[in-house]
Amino acid sequence: MGQQESIPSTATDLCEADLPSDISFPLEIRLHGRGGQGGVTCAKLIAAIYAQMGLNVQTFGDYGAERSGAPIRAFTRVDRDPIKNRNKVYRPDHLLVLDAALLGPPVLDGVAAGAVILINSAERVEKYVEPFADYRFGIIDATGIAREHGIGTSSVVIINTTLVGAYAKLLGLPLEVLEDVYTKMGLSEDLQAAKEAYLKVRICPADTTVSGLAVGGELATSLPPVKPQTEHSEDIPTKLKTGNWSTQLPGYEDYLAPCNHACPAGNDVVGFIQALKTSGADAAAEVLLRTQALPSVCGRVCPAPCMHECNRKQMDGAVNNRSLERWISDHSRFRLQVEKPEKVLSLAVVGGGPAGLSAAYQLALRGHRVCIFEKAEKLGGVLRYGIPVYRLPEEALERDLERILSLGIRSQCDHPVDQAEMERLHRQYDAVIVSKGFSDAYTLAAAGETLDGIEQGLDFLARSREAGSEARLSGDVVVIGGGNTAIDCARSALRSGASSVKLVYRRSRDEMPAIDEEIEDAMREGVQLLALRQPVAFRGVGQVAGIVLAEVELGEADADGRRRPLVTERTTELNCSTVLLALGQENELGLLPEAWQVRNARVWCAEDPLNIWLTGDCSTAEGTVTHAIGNGRLTAMVALAALANTSTVASLSGTESTPTQLQQGSLVAPAQVRFSHFPILAPHQDRHQALENYRNSFEEVNLGLSGQEEAERCFSCGRCTQCDTCLVYCPDGVISRSDDGYRIDEEYCKGCGICVAECPRRAMDLNDKGLSDGC
Amino acid sequence: MAVELISANHAAALAATLAGRANRTARGFCSGVYPITPSTECMEYLCGQEIEKGKVVRADSEHNAMGICIGASASGARSFTTTCSNGLAYMIENCVAAAGYRLPIVMSIANRTLGPPWNIWADHGDSLLMRDLGWLQFYSADIQQVFDTVLCAFRLAEDPRVMMPALCCMDGFILSHTMAQVEVPSQEQVDRCLPPTDIPHRLDKSAHTLGQMETPHQSVVHRAQHHQAMLNARQVYAEVQDSFEEIFGRRPADPLVSYRTEDAETLIVSMGTLGVTAERVVDLLREQGQSVGSVRVRMFRPMLDEELRKIFAGKKRIAVLDRDISIGFGGVLWGEVRGFADPSAIVQNYMVGVAGGDVRPEHMINLLAELEQANESGAPRIVEVA
Amino acid sequence: MMNEPALNGMAHTEQDRSEPLLRAGNSNCGGCGMSNLMQMLRRAAAERELKLVIPACCAAVTGGSFPESAFSIPTIMSTFASAASVANGDASVAQLNGEETRVICLAGDGGTYDIGMGTLSAAAERNEDILYICYDNEIYGNTGGQRSSATPAGAATTSTLHGKQETKKDILGIMAAHRIPYAASISLAHIDDTLRKLQFALDARGFRFLHVLSPCPTGWKSEPAMGIELVRLAVRSGLFPVFEVFDGERYVLNVEPEFSGEALMMYLSLQRRFRNTGVTEESLRPSIERYWNYLRLMSGRIVPARRNV
Numbered sequence A: 001m002g003q004q005e006s007i008p009s010t011a012t013d014l015c016e017a018d019l020p021s022d023i024s025f026p027l028e029i030r031l032h033g034r035g036g037q038g039g040v041t042c043a044k045l046i047a048a049i050y051a052q053m054g055l056n057v058q059t060f061g062d063y064g065a066e067r068s069g070a071p072i073r074a075f076t077r078v079d080r081d082p083i084k085n086r087n088k089v090y091r092p093d094h095l096l097v098l099d100a101a102l103l104g105p106p107v108l109d110g111v112a113a114g115a116v117i118l119i120n121s122a123e124r125v126e127k128y129v130e131p132f133a134d135y136r137f138g139i140i141d142a143t144g145i146a147r148e149h150g151i152g153t154s155s156v157v158i159i160n161t162t163l164v165g166a167y168a169k170l171l172g173l174p175l176e177v178l179e180d181v182y183t184k185m186g187l188s189e190d191l192q193a194a195k196e197a198y199l200k201v202r203i204c205p206a207d208t209t210v211s212g213l214a215v216g217g218e219l220a221t222s223l224p225p226v227k228p229q230t231e232h233s234e235d236i237p238t239k240l241k242t243g244n245w246s247t248q249l250p251g252y253e254d255y256l257a258p259c260n261h262a263c264p265a266g267n268d269v270v271g272f273i274q275a276l277k278t279s280g281a282d283a284a285a286e287v288l289l290r291t292q293a294l295p296s297v298c299g300r301v302c303p304a305p306c307m308h309e310c311n312r313k314q315m316d317g318a319v320n321n322r323s324l325e326r327w328i329s330d331h332s333r334f335r336l337q338v339e340k341p342e343k344v345l346s347l348a349v350v351g352g353g354p355a356g357l358s359a360a361y362q363l364a365l366r367g368h369r370v371c372i373f374e375k376a377e378k379l380g381g382v383l384r385y386g387i388p389v390y391r392l393p394e395e396a397l398e399r400d401l402e403r404i405l406s407l408g409i410r411s412q413c414d415h416p417v418d419q420a421e422m423e424r425l426h427r428q429y430d431a432v433i434v435s436k437g438f439s440d441a442y443t444l445a446a447a448g449e450t451l452d453g454i455e456q457g458l459d460f461l462a463r464s465r466e467a468g469s470e471a472r473l474s475g476d477v478v479v480i481g482g483g484n485t486a487i488d489c490a491r492s493a494l495r496s497g498a499s500s501v502k503l504v505y506r507r508s509r510d511e512m513p514a515i516d517e518e519i520e521d522a523m524r525e526g527v528q529l530l531a532l533r534q535p536v537a538f539r540g541v542g543q544v545a546g547i548v549l550a551e552v553e554l555g556e557a558d559a560d561g562r563r564r565p566l567v568t569e570r571t572t573e574l575n576c577s578t579v580l581l582a583l584g585q586e587n588e589l590g591l592l593p594e595a596w597q598v599r600n601a602r603v604w605c606a607e608d609p610l611n612i613w614l615t616g617d618c619s620t621a622e623g624t625v626t627h628a629i630g631n632g633r634l635t636a637m638v639a640l641a642a643l644a645n646t647s648t649v650a651s652l653s654g655t656e657s658t659p660t661q662l663q664q665g666s667l668v669a670p671a672q673v674r675f676s677h678f679p680i681l682a683p684h685q686d687r688h689q690a691l692e693n694y695r696n697s698f699e700e701v702n703l704g705l706s707g708q709e710e711a712e713r714c715f716s717c718g719r720c721t722q723c724d725t726c727l728v729y730c731p732d733g734v735i736s737r738s739d740d741g742y743r744i745d746e747e748y749c750k751g752c753g754i755c756v757a758e759c760p761r762r763a764m765d766l767n768d769k770g771l772s773d774g775c
Numbered sequence B: 001m002a003v004e005l006i007s008a009n010h011a012a013a014l015a016a017t018l019a020g021r022a023n024r025t026a027r028g029f030c031s032g033v034y035p036i037t038p039s040t041e042c043m044e045y046l047c048g049q050e051i052e053k054g055k056v057v058r059a060d061s062e063h064n065a066m067g068i069c070i071g072a073s074a075s076g077a078r079s080f081t082t083t084c085s086n087g088l089a090y091m092i093e094n095c096v097a098a099a100g101y102r103l104p105i106v107m108s109i110a111n112r113t114l115g116p117p118w119n120i121w122a123d124h125g126d127s128l129l130m131r132d133l134g135w136l137q138f139y140s141a142d143i144q145q146v147f148d149t150v151l152c153a154f155r156l157a158e159d160p161r162v163m164m165p166a167l168c169c170m171d172g173f174i175l176s177h178t179m180a181q182v183e184v185p186s187q188e189q190v191d192r193c194l195p196p197t198d199i200p201h202r203l204d205k206s207a208h209t210l211g212q213m214e215t216p217h218q219s220v221v222h223r224a225q226h227h228q229a230m231l232n233a234r235q236v237y238a239e240v241q242d243s244f245e246e247i248f249g250r251r252p253a254d255p256l257v258s259y260r261t262e263d264a265e266t267l268i269v270s271m272g273t274l275g276v277t278a279e280r281v282v283d284l285l286r287e288q289g290q291s292v293g294s295v296r297v298r299m300f301r302p303m304l305d306e307e308l309r310k311i312f313a314g315k316k317r318i319a320v321l322d323r324d325i326s327i328g329f330g331g332v333l334w335g336e337v338r339g340f341a342d343p344s345a346i347v348q349n350y351m352v353g354v355a356g357g358d359v360r361p362e363h364m365i366n367l368l369a370e371l372e373q374a375n376e377s378g379a380p381r382i383v384e385v386a
Numbered sequence C: 001m002m003n004e005p006a007l008n009g010m011a012h013t014e015q016d017r018s019e020p021l022l023r024a025g026n027s028n029c030g031g032c033g034m035s036n037l038m039q040m041l042r043r044a045a046a047e048r049e050l051k052l053v054i055p056a057c058c059a060a061v062t063g064g065s066f067p068e069s070a071f072s073i074p075t076i077m078s079t080f081a082s083a084a085s086v087a088n089g090d091a092s093v094a095q096l097n098g099e100e101t102r103v104i105c106l107a108g109d110g111g112t113y114d115i116g117m118g119t120l121s122a123a124a125e126r127n128e129d130i131l132y133i134c135y136d137n138e139i140y141g142n143t144g145g146q147r148s149s150a151t152p153a154g155a156a157t158t159s160t161l162h163g164k165q166e167t168k169k170d171i172l173g174i175m176a177a178h179r180i181p182y183a184a185s186i187s188l189a190h191i192d193d194t195l196r197k198l199q200f201a202l203d204a205r206g207f208r209f210l211h212v213l214s215p216c217p218t219g220w221k222s223e224p225a226m227g228i229e230l231v232r233l234a235v236r237s238g239l240f241p242v243f244e245v246f247d248g249e250r251y252v253l254n255v256e257p258e259f260s261g262e263a264l265m266m267y268l269s270l271q272r273r274f275r276n277t278g279v280t281e282e283s284l285r286p287s288i289e290r291y292w293n294y295l296r297l298m299s300g301r302i303v304p305a306r307r308n309v
Helices: A039-052 A142-148 A160-171 A175-184 A188-200 A258-262 A269-279 A281-291 A295-301 A305-309 A321-331 A354-365 A394-405 A419-428 A457-470 A484-495 A516-525 A625-643 A709-713 A725-729 A754-758 B008-022 B040-047 B062-074 B085-101 B143-157 B187-193 B216-248 B274-287 B305-312 B332-340 B361-373 C006-012 C014-018 C033-045 C058-062 C083-096 C109-114 C117-125 C171-176 C191-203 C224-236 C261-269 C281-299
Strands: A027-034 A056-062 A071-079 A094-097 A116-120 A136-140 A202-204 A248-252 A346-350 A369-373 A410-412 A431-434 A454-456 A476-480 A500-505 A528-531 A533-541 A543-557 A563-575 A578-581 A596-599 A602-605 A608-614 A702-704 A735-738 A741-744 A764-768 B002-007 B029-033 B054-058 B080-083 B106-111 B136-139 B166-171 B179-184 B256-259 B266-270 B292-297 B299-301 B317-322 B346-352 B381-383 C050-054 C075-077 C102-108 C131-136 C182-186 C208-213 C243-246 C250-253
Touching: A027 A039, A039 A056, A039 A071, A039 A160, A039 A175, A094 A160, A116 A160, A136 A160, A142 A160, A142 A188, A160 A175, A160 A188, A175 A188, A248 A741, A258 A269, A258 A305, A269 A281, A269 A321, A269 A709, A281 A295, A281 A321, A295 A321, A295 A394, A295 A625, A305 A321, A321 A394, A321 A702, A321 A709, A346 A354, A346 A419, A354 A369, A354 A394, A354 A431, A354 A625, A419 A431, A419 A608, A431 A625, A454 A457, A457 A484, A457 A578, A476 A484, A484 A500, A484 A516, A484 A578, A500 A533, A533 A563, A543 A578, A596 A608, A608 A625, A725 A735, A725 A754, A725 C006, A725 C033, A754 A764, A754 C224, B002 B008, B008 B029, B008 B040, B008 B080, B008 B106, B008 B143, B008 B166, B008 B179, B008 B187, B029 B040, B029 B062, B029 C083, B040 B054, B040 B080, B054 C083, B062 B080, B062 B085, B062 C075, B062 C083, B062 C117, B080 B085, B085 B106, B106 B143, B136 B143, B143 B166, B143 B179, B143 B187, B143 B216, B187 B216, B216 B299, B256 B274, B256 B305, B266 B274, B266 B332, B266 B361, B274 B292, B274 B361, B292 B305, B305 B332, B317 B332, B317 B361, B332 B346, B346 B361, C006 C033, C006 C191, C033 C058, C033 C102, C033 C131, C033 C191, C033 C208, C033 C224, C050 C083, C058 C102, C083 C102, C083 C117, C083 C131, C102 C109, C109 C117, C109 C131, C117 C131, C171 C182, C171 C208, C171 C243, C182 C191, C191 C208, C224 C261, C243 C281, C250 C281, C261 C281
Parallel strands: A027 A094, A094 A116, A116 A136, A346 A369, A346 A431, A369 A410, A431 A608, A454 A578, A476 A500, A476 A578, A500 A528, B029 B054, B029 B080, B080 B106, B106 B166, B136 B166, B266 B292, B266 B317, B317 B346, B346 B381, C050 C075, C050 C102, C102 C131, C131 C208, C182 C208
Antiparallel strands: A027 A071, A056 A071, A136 A202, A248 A764, A533 A543, A543 A563, A596 A602, A602 A608, A735 A741, B002 B179, B136 B299, B256 B292, C182 C243, C243 C250
16 A cells, blocks of 8 residues: 655755754654554655755655554655665664554664654653663653644544654754745644644753663564464454553543522432432432422422523423422422431521521431521411412421421420520520521502501411411402512412402513513413503502502613613503502511621621521522522531531532532533434423412412423433443443443543533543553 | 266366265355356356255356355355356456465366457466466366366365365367266265365354455465465375275376376477377377377466476477467466476477467477477467467 | 433343454544444344455454454455355355354445445345445545545545535435345434344345445544534435335335434534535535435325424
């Protein structure tokens, strides 16, 4: 397969005089590389350089039937006289090693002391000082440079043009000659890489004080016996160590799924859904309950940011994570085991809402003694008094409470905590976690707000919760607000006898903070939305009879990204008999003694941190049950870490099982999921009560999923599901199953990267091996 | 033993059929065949035979006929085909392969001139294309020899010391289409003569690849082994003759057929049916008091150099008759054998009967008369014969 | 489209691991489609006894150097044009001896579309008991990348520097015209379909022909990791129809493409062989449509199948 190489004819701007004086002729150069790196072209380039100087050259490859990656050799011979030698080069004056992994006896064969060696290696030059003391040698990371410059493909980088830059420097050849030669050979695009190598090559002179170490001076002479064809009937398996060919190696890595990243509670969403899929509800509960104290609750009322961020949303609809969580909590009685701590701590939790319950649960799970102090009659806070039962039935809440309390948590209800009590708790307990929630509801400060029939929505919801549909309303009801409380009020009002319910919100529908599905349900049930309206006055004598609404326009975006409402002069009037205010709540911390301040969610007295932490809405004002649960858990962890005097603290977002600091690119983007590997499958929708049953009934509206098939839709972004895709597509069969995943046979993996490219869910990555050599 | 009146094409096919049936206890017989004048009758006859555990594939080309034989032989079957002339030229790549795999395929050639110019008559130029490829080569002089040679070729090719393909040549039309009495042994006799085919390196169940890449060193060693195996055939052929004689009561022809050479001063060296004519000429000239003998090279590969040296020793004049031309050189046989003669001998090459000319005794007598007058070896001469 | 685990988990069986058809340590390029095919063939073949006939092509080189072999089954490296005839001899002897051995030709596009075409046609016409698999990388890869009659129009090769002018042969049409029992095209990206066809073709008798689009990072000048995706794009765009033909007359379309311009554009842009040759999404569209109209006519499926339902 030999072929004649055409070399640009000599146009000698440069001459032999430009050559370093220590070159003697004939000069013999040998290259060792791998198919695809461009070794033969490299030898040709070097020949072209000498030809440019007016010398006679000869260059040829040692052709075989090699494939990309297989070891190859190439030769260049230079002389002042015409060259008559037609043999390969056995005793090279210059040796170029295009892949340091090739270094070893066959490569160094015949290389005598004093020879010049250039090695492509990312290793430090010191590594070669001892074995190559007899030689003048240079080390250059040509692969790195060539890859930077995009020469070749990522798995087979073509390094010839880069390496020649380093060779020129090692020999003391002028850089200009390279420019001429590269231009003539149509390689000027690669000049920058060559120049970089020229500057970066690290050179060590031959150490003449050490002698006799030259590894290769001798040539192998004996020939092995060859078995006759007619006596040969079983072959030896090939043993080409193709793992040496590649510079990259695939590996399995976990990346952060957007759902996990988005979950305010820090749930391992991918983890529990995959556990549900593969092993059922109990296995899923085992994952879920590590972070989630209230799965029955969250499975019903969570705004599910995980679903907003779900990568599947970009294909055929987000995975119905919320209802899967509900499915798990409704179908598992699994309980986590309480740990045994080194030292049992005693902790007080002030407030039995979601944050307090979550904190208490996490502390109790770790074996500590916890007592919850709750001002109301029963535990639950907003879960009990703020969320209507048609969304969160009593049984669901009780189920979660029972699981929490079963960990041995004590509770004292009807136990409000004031400053004195706070100080007492501080003294008596190792730590106190305050999760008192929001306080008073906001009012509008509009004229006529004190008329009868105008009520805080939360008060109505609490009444309604106590009395069910007995908490009667009648006539036309107006609810003011756009959050979940407003929706809850509106839908509860419909269930309590209102003849019509209008929802007044000052921004547009898109900006309503309430859960989308809830808004949709409300509309379906008959709630009318009056968006872009601001109540400016109430009308009526004693009893409210109407409401004056000003039209609102949206202005510039606020800091939170929502457009600022601008109230206009244009008004309309609306008749009504009841107004429910759902405008949000204040946050006040009157229970802390005057001398205490809150810094970074911890209570300080002057410069002393106290073992008191704030959590939930009273600390973050994030306003959702899920945020409260997440914050409660993390606060518990922070408190325990502080008490154990360890500085490392779980971050304030994310779960233990996902990266705490979001590395650049560690979040799985939709484009990194191979949609083509998944069949299009619409989400499984929740079942609902028939619409005609809604009125006058506080039966749970959403009946959840009818099965767990929805879990099959989860892409499992960034986490291996052992789907075998990598194994099936591996061209060389070097991937096999191992106990808990897959094993890649590094000895043979050619680093093509198909497994990584085909991984449906970005649970693999291709990593640079770094060049290591066989010296 | 029955005597049948058949042509040489028929005889070759009959021998192959008997050999094929003889392997029914082993892996059977499989052959790929393709027609070409004057070998066609051989393949036609084969296609008409019922061969137990045998299959004759009617191929689409000579190249593929040999491909089929290769596949069959690589799978352990006995295999046979026939072609000639341009068909052989077209087949040759796979003939190279068959030898390279060391497969004992037997092929019958009804020698025919290579074209163009198109010419269907006898010339050894086609089979001599195969000279250097590692095939055993035989040239027969009569129909019985054709039959015997094919049988012997299987035995020889399949011998573990030899293990390579064999070419059995007959002159196109002169033999291929000429009928004469042939002694045909019974199947039982043939069964005894040909043990089951056993190709040790055949593809069986083990992980084994035939025809892999090799390094220069491996290939040169394998060539050397092939060469040695070819040389082994000289001795093994003698053993085959003994065995044949024991079973059939009749000895197949020698690799070199010497006719009245012991006391001859002048020798005629030839291959194929030219040799028969040469023997007639020897008789005629002996009657006239001339001291002439004939050597017919039946086994061309391996070349029997030592034996030829012995026969040539002391001979003053040697006429080498070639039914072929290596254009730009002379006769192929002459090129091969002239070095075996004494340095003082006059070795003259006559290319005669090329492209199917009918060489009669008088042609040879004239040539010998000319040779008797010569004082030195002349340039090879092409003799025009109609 | 896949189920998890892929191929119902059969890919990690003990057999698959212990003795692959193509052993690790072979000399194929990283990301070679033929290597991938061999892994699938092992899965499909399971316990069946196989023999390979390989004409000159990359597989003949990857087989390894004497006395080593990358193939774990009996294999013969035939001359370039002779795969089907050598296989014919093998298969005939297997049949004579009552053996169930499946004789497989593993040939490149050069050995199939070009030099081996006559041999292939003859063996097909005789309906010999051979499974002929053409792994088509659309180029003479072994010799460094020259055009073959399987090279698509617009692809630059070392013998068509500015892109080949002629369109590639319709190999399945040719084979179907021989009325062989089974002819099918295989997309390596569609593993379930691949496995099913390989199994069917292994079990069927008579001449079976499989055409496999085999990504070749070296010849296509593409990223090795993108090989399977390129096949997928070829299928999605309609460029490589995945179908099967029974007895030369019953056409079944196996994968309905989306005929997406985006897929076609991606297919072209991910391979440097199509760079600067003037081939574009638009220039390919008419021939894709023509061929699909023909396929719809042949298959009787006038209305495209609904995707993914």
